[in-house]
Amino acid sequence: MSALVVDTVSLSFGGLKAVDGLSFSVEKGEIFTIIGPNGAGKSTVFNLICRIYTPSHGDIRLDGRSLLDAKPHQVVQRGIARTFQNIELFEHASLLDNLLIGRFRHGRFAPLSELLFLPSQRRQELAHRRRAEEVVEFLDLEAHRHARVADLPYGVRKKVELARALVSEPKVLLLDEPSSGLTAEETDDTAFAIQDIRDNLGITVVMIEHDMKLVGKVSDRVLAINEGRFLATGTVGEVQADPSVQAAYLGAAA
Numbered sequence: 001m002s003a004l005v006v007d008t009v010s011l012s013f014g015g016l017k018a019v020d021g022l023s024f025s026v027e028k029g030e031i032f033t034i035i036g037p038n039g040a041g042k043s044t045v046f047n048l049i050c051r052i053y054t055p056s057h058g059d060i061r062l063d064g065r066s067l068l069d070a071k072p073h074q075v076v077q078r079g080i081a082r083t084f085q086n087i088e089l090f091e092h093a094s095l096l097d098n099l100l101i102g103r104f105r106h107g108r109f110a111p112l113s114e115l116l117f118l119p120s121q122r123r124q125e126l127a128h129r130r131r132a133e134e135v136v137e138f139l140d141l142e143a144h145r146h147a148r149v150a151d152l153p154y155g156v157r158k159k160v161e162l163a164r165a166l167v168s169e170p171k172v173l174l175l176d177e178p179s180s181g182l183t184a185e186e187t188d189d190t191a192f193a194i195q196d197i198r199d200n201l202g203i204t205v206v207m208i209e210h211d212m213k214l215v216g217k218v219s220d221r222v223l224a225i226n227e228g229r230f231l232a233t234g235t236v237g238e239v240q241a242d243p244s245v246q247a248a249y250l251g252a253a254a
């Protein structure tokens with residue numbers, strides 16, 4: 001069974017069809033990349049998967065179960081985590097605190113037991129702290145664990161966002177332009193991190209990315225879209241050679 005299925009999904013903003021009858025599926029353990037010119041509908045697809053938007057038509061399924069009955073805050077509990085094109089962190093909190101804040105969005109948050117600090121709550125807290133420390137180590141962030149996020153260089157902040165997504169132990173990780181704003185060296189580092197996340201943590205990765213070098217390095221399969229519609233899917237070479245993909249990029253550049 002596919003990990004994630006987007007099934008004939010549509011969404012319009014006013015008269016604009018941002019996503020138009022789009023279907024694709026992502027297999028478990030795959031690194032799957034969505035490409036397309038600016039305004040193609042890529043971020044809207046992520047927002048639909050995360051339930052920020054509700055499709056006007058179609059269904060989205062995680063492990064065979066529709067996500068459409070989930071509220072945005074329940075999507076993390078269902079097993080989907082996400083990073084953003086523009087970093088979204090608590091800038092004045094420490095790296096570690098940013099990861100711990102994630103726990104309120106993960107698992108059960110019971111205000112009363114939290115208040116009373118019951119043993120079950122304490123166990124959960126400790127497990128979460130352990131998980132946060134493991135992720136810090138996994139992404140080589142130990143040197144920065146107590147640093148204030150606002151004081152960290154951009155490349156490290158981007159990694160912290162990735163760490164925060166991993167703390168929720170997702171089945172599927174959505175990465176929105178993981179290389180944007182990074183140097184070539186940091187982008188190479190990100191490629192290794194993405195591969196490690198799949199290989200060592202067994203997480204399925206769905207990524208939006210413009211940097212075709214990174215796309216070619218890590219993707220098992222690529223999906224190209226334009227004007228909210230399916231253009232082509234296959235290996236990066238197959239998709240880049242597809243005439244409809246070339247026409248879409250040429251059109252966008254015109």
Ligand SMILES: Nc1ncnc2c1ncn2[C@@H]1O[C@H](COP(=O)(O)OP(=O)(O)OP(=O)(O)O)[C@@H](O)[C@H]1O
Nearest residue numbers: 013016017018036037038039040041042043044045
């Ligand atoms: N909230 C919104 N309200 C109105 N129009 C929107 C909204 N969000 C996106 N759009 C429009 O929908 C279309 C798809 O936008 P989207 O951001 O999904 O594209 P994208 O492929 O992610 O682009 P980029 O590569 O530039 O980030 C664009 O024409 C955009 O202007």
